Amino acid sequence: MKKASLKDIAESLGVSKALVSLVLNGKGDERGINKQTQEKVRQKAKELNYIPNQYARGLRIGRTNTIGVIVPDISNIFYGKLCKAIEQEAYAKGYNLIISNTYEDVQKEKKLISDLINRNIDGLILASSFDNKNEIEGLREDKFPLVLVDRVFDDFEVDSVSVSNVDGAKKAVKFLYDKGIKRPVCFSISPVYISSISERIQGYMGALKDPNDAKLVQIPHDNIEGGVKTALDELQNEEYDGVFCVNNNIAKALLRELAIRGEKLDEVKIISFDDIEIFDIVHPKISAISQPIEEIGKNAVKLLLKRFDNEKDHVTQHLVLDTVLVER
Amino acid sequence: MKKASLKDIAESLGVSKALVSLVLNGKGDERGINKQTQEKVRQKAKELNYIPNQYARGLRIGRTNTIGVIVPDISNIFYGKLCKAIEQEAYAKGYNLIISNTYEDVQKEKKLISDLINRNIDGLILASSFDNKNEIEGLREDKFPLVLVDRVFDDFEVDSVSVSNVDGAKKAVKFLYDKGIKRPVCFSISPVYISSISERIQGYMGALKDPNDAKLVQIPHDNIEGGVKTALDELQNEEYDGVFCVNNNIAKALLRELAIRGEKLDEVKIISFDDIEIFDIVHPKISAISQPIEEIGKNAVKLLLKRFDNEKDHVTQHLVLDTVLVER
């Protein structure tokens, strides 16, 4: 059972490929094609189980109803949920997704971008690991439909959806102070040039009562467990009673390490960026700065589609969503 | 800066498209094309930043170096990790992925399969939500390269990679008994026709000392939180001292609900299929039947590639990996 093509339908009906194409694309009426002929075509298409070849179609019309999505790591629950939200919105609008991970590898990200583009994706949603906008400056110049999510670049005229990280981090630190914490530490993740991270650090710094109190720990993204261990060793003799974790992975690792050591479990207050399901069932409970993940994803798709519809005079938008403090 | 095509390179060098194509595909020597000409072509291709159009290529040769992946829900950590493993192996072998979610929606799964296939994917890795093999019988008949993962069908001659669910569940129940548990309950998830779930239930049943003791709770997959609440209400007056959760989502929900109620936290022993990071930092700690997710993913890709290389006399394989008991 070979796949049927337009030609197969056309020949078996004694009409032209063009007619079949028009009918199946719903342009039959518009082009004044006989109703009965139209019906026959549709009938035969169903009978032969015709599925249009998207590659031929894509080649011809240059659009493919496919959106590329590049994130650092789909197995990180935040990006997992983000992709889910993106996928739902995209699917509802008739678009397919090609999802890829960079694992923060800049070279891989470069390759993925060009791979996806020569696959004729119609647009790209990108949570970039680049440390600057130069790598994607070309896309902007070419006016390639692009939406940055989660991670953005300053002074870069490309649609983006992000959250108010500085503000969220400030809320977190303020929360710690409100709970009587005297010396809040920040567990950050490297690389710090990622906008969402640097903004959170900035928020932490800005909210400190005394900037000299700043205690900032850098955990490498590719060895979080080890990094947390080292950090805790180094903090052994320091006084601290509160921790602000810049993301859920850090918080999870911190929690595990504290549990293993049996240390500080009741003395330290922890708050993390990203609220994840388990934070209220662990000990100590972890408060969180919750991001509206669904909104981020859906809006990213909406922005992209708006851009498609409005190629000419599209005005660049930067959508910044607010976070919510979840106290525990 | 429009994208450069073969034709652009050919014209600017005064040679034919065919020559350029051959050279860039590394067939220059084989076809006896002048070394210098070859060098000029490569030079110019780089200069014009030439990227071949995959749709034209795919249309002509019928292969696209793209693998489709369909899972129930990428934001479920198990499938997130599975996709990550698949992606790493695939990427290393030069393949791209198109990942889609079904959310257990059978209609959506049908549509996705045909969508992906007419996108000319070279093969499909599928964690199916179908309740029987009929829906994909057609793929088998057409000898479409397909690998089932996680969820398989009986008596179905298609490559598959799964774990020994019955055995794993038995290990879990045995573990509970070993810990002195008298009345183990099984928290299962609907729909139960999913092979991995039904096998785990089967394992639970088979390992019970007294089959009359069987206590099986069905939680609907689309309302786990609510389902767990209802279940706990119903179990209010029952005696039980151990729980076997058929997957990590159920375990997480159970844990949360117990924590909210402040009930049973110290009296009940919980073991779950799927080991996830948080199980050792929650209270009570949750033991687990750990699945070799990476192996599942990598082997699925390997099987598919083997099939590509060996289209003619490929022997169908069913790979069943063992689980590991993680005691806590």
Added chain:
DNA sequence: ATGCTCGAAAAAACCGTTTTAGATCAATGA
């Protein structure tokens, strides 16, 4: 000079669609 072979490159066909520019033919109106 004629016919052959051989190396190198060009030309053409092809993949399956979409779309443009006509073609065909019957009915209409002046």
Added chain:
DNA sequence: TCATTGATCTAAAACGGTTTTTTCGAGCAT
């Protein structure tokens, strides 16, 4: 009678590659 119109439908080009077939000379033997 003949251009016009309208309703249907078609031929062919185009998209950008890959692959098969041809062409073109040069070199060589007869």
